[in-house]
Amino acid sequence: MFIFKAAVVGAGAMGGSIAQVISYSGLPVIVKDVDQHQLDLAMQKARSIYEDRVKKGKMNASQVEDRMALITPQLDYAGFDDVDIVIEAVPEKMVIKQAVFRELDGICHPGAILASNTSALSISEMAAATKRPNKVIGMHFFNPAHVMKLVEVIPGQQTDAETIEDVGSFARDLRKIAVVVKECPGFLVNRLLAPYLNEAAYALQEGAATTSQIDGAATQAGMPMGPFMLSDMLGLDICYHAGATMYQAYGERMRPAELMQRMYDAGRLGQKAGRGFYTYGDDAPPTLDDLIVQVQRETDKLTKDFNVDRILLPMMNEAALALDEGIAGIADINTAMMAGAGMPVGPLAMADELGLDEVLQRLEAYEQQFGPRFTPAPLLRQKVAAGELGKKTGRGFMEYA
Template identity: 40%
Template sequence: LGCHYRVALPGAQVGLPEVKIGLVPGAGGTQRLPRVVGLELGLNMIVSGNPVLSEKLAETKLFDRVFDAGADLVAASVEFANSIADVRPLPKVRDLKIDYPNAEAFLQFSRNTVKAMAGPFPAPLECVECVAAAVTKKIEDGLAFERERFFALAQTSESQALRHAFFAERAASKVPDVPSDTPTRTIERAAVIGAGTMGGGIAMNFANAGIPVTILETKQEALDKGLATIRKNYENTVKKGKLAPEKAQQRIGLITGTLAYDDIGQADIVVEAVFEDMEVKGQVFRKLDEVMKPGAILASNTSTLDLNRIADFTSRPQDVIGLHFFSPANVMKLLEIVRGAKTGKDVLATALALSKKIRKTGVVSGVCDGFIGNRMVEQYLRQAFFLLEEGALPEQVDKAIEKFGFAMGPFRMSDLAGNDIGWYIRKRRYAESPELVYSPIPDRLCEAGRFGQKTGAGWYDYQAGDRKPYPSALVNDMITGYSQEAGIERRTISDEEILQRLVFALTNEGARILEEGIALRASDIDMVYLTGYGFPLHRG
């Protein structure tokens, strides 16, 4: 923007992304961009931080030439430079005026809109103020104002948190003993075992990336239901205007179903997404070992089970890896990549590359019960259940943690995921780790058949067709009744205590995971919670 002339090829992405790390564009970006593309477009680009294709800006003063597709950029640029070499005086963006009718009214409207959407982040509103300075001040004064706001924002905890996340996401793809030039395996065809909610979501990830995928089920009814759900998901995305109808049909066309293992044998990768039970996993992986071609990657979507045991069900443990997707798998950004003791380096490198191709944030974890995310969330939930025993109720706990910035409190989260999942894991824990102490309250909830939204009742009550949680008098009575039965004198628990006990439970377990080498670095643990568990981004 400080150049006298600017040229581009079609397809070049142009943007000022600084707002995404909690800053305003520096070096005059907020002052110059509105002068060349206009107030409205310039403000939108600066506040959103999203790139725009060069051809869409060809009619603005940003570019003096957008060359034809396929042109030699250097040769065309030199030719253009020669054509204007003698032009004097040289054009300067700073000399352009921003002409917009009733600019102040537009800016005030923008302030109101951005303030409502920015949440806890100060940078978007500061972007509006900087652009307003471009309209109302001389260029020197506008540049000085922008510089002052830039350095002020750089000191905020929100910007520091966003910058931490920016670098953490890039660090997550780096594994010390797997260099960037490690050969990867070709992934041109995929398969998924299981057409349930998770299996269907995983299949959609492959289709969205243009990779044909076959879903294997044991019964036609389950397969038909799974494929119908996938189609409905795509149709809903089209209705929301987020996907063109022809694109949706193209992706649906990449997903096929089968009841026969022989039909998936030539896939380059297969992801198992069956019930979370070691015996069931063993049956599946023994069969995969028989039918999958040599060199195929055998992946498990297990969320807690020992991947090394799963790998040992096969004669090729070097090809086995954990790919733990988070529900809904077609939406959630996190992909925990679990590296087994015998997982090949090329398999790990391929999984990391695949995570980028399917637009996930891949985080590598070692093998332990629950890996990174679920191992930490178990301690978080244990504390939440103890709080119930001592005097809190589900609604208070959820409100306290959501006020801090979590997307969802522990009890709303459990109702969404299904309380029976945690119940199944606790039953395994009672046998394997009898020294761990758990509150019996969640077990009593499950014994009453209150599994969450899917049964219309969990920690909260739900009404048909309505996902809104309503506090349950029955559950609250059960909680207070247990406290009385256990001889626990209930007390008033502050929101601050709730917040500290839940967040410190995560922090302490995260420290143990790091100490044991399950996570490669502290920032990897942060990425798991930012992208998979709704930890508030602005908190760092």
């Protein structure tokens, strides 16, 4: 099915930016919200993204007006009977999402695709609120949607092959890289980023190194952004809730660092709050150091040294677990982490480069020291046992000529 007209429900941080992306591809898009102020902000945001392009000489003023005219902000569902796809971007609460899906199912034509931009909730559960579960799918954009290249495409239990294909080609029409991901908590990118962010918080609370030392080590190892800079940008409330969901789903290896709870309770939510792991303006108590001291008093755990391995290895290990579970293939895992998290090479390629025997050995040593957060993936053991050690042997997760 070709998509001629689209709609977005929820004009917040993501919805407004997704509508701009759709209009940029030349398609008309309705944006619906329950709050006029949010619609106004979304239109301002879209205009400012276009104006930046004008400043860079990539568009002219009349092209901006043409594109802006493609976006129709509104408070009702007028015109939704005529759209081919709707992307839902309302708050991350299942009751709100299901209510929206139920409404959409009653209004949109039976062939219309209903997609969700959820970061972690079950697509199948949203699909259950409709009479067209075969047409319901996850379409997970990354923030900021007009910059980030990746879209995770997540079929639910009953999504049909045509819908997966249509959403993949729609994403490519939007100039995005689409990676199909099997449904699981955190999907792919957030699931792999979770142990990176969480382990950094453990290292910090144990006094192994400071925020800037850990962030510096990560960027030196090739990450586009250190874990604390990234957490502050994403919002620690979002990290906290996603961390809790993943802990519930994956168990001990995702047990959140105590410091994350403290940060959340103290309202140190990152950039949007003016303070998180870093401060943006004046600091206010409790400071990060206060919270670290509290955690140290409570847990009585201190470590001396910090090596960047400590935060990168759990991500590589999680990639091996996701691969083994069939969440995505090798190339897609690497691509998703490059396009969605800005890594210069994907985590499986990184492991191959390091040597899978070395990865295994270091994970085992960390497991001894820190427990199940480092328990090696069975697939990693199998590869090492088979002599598939990565680049140096010509075969690891990938093959090398």
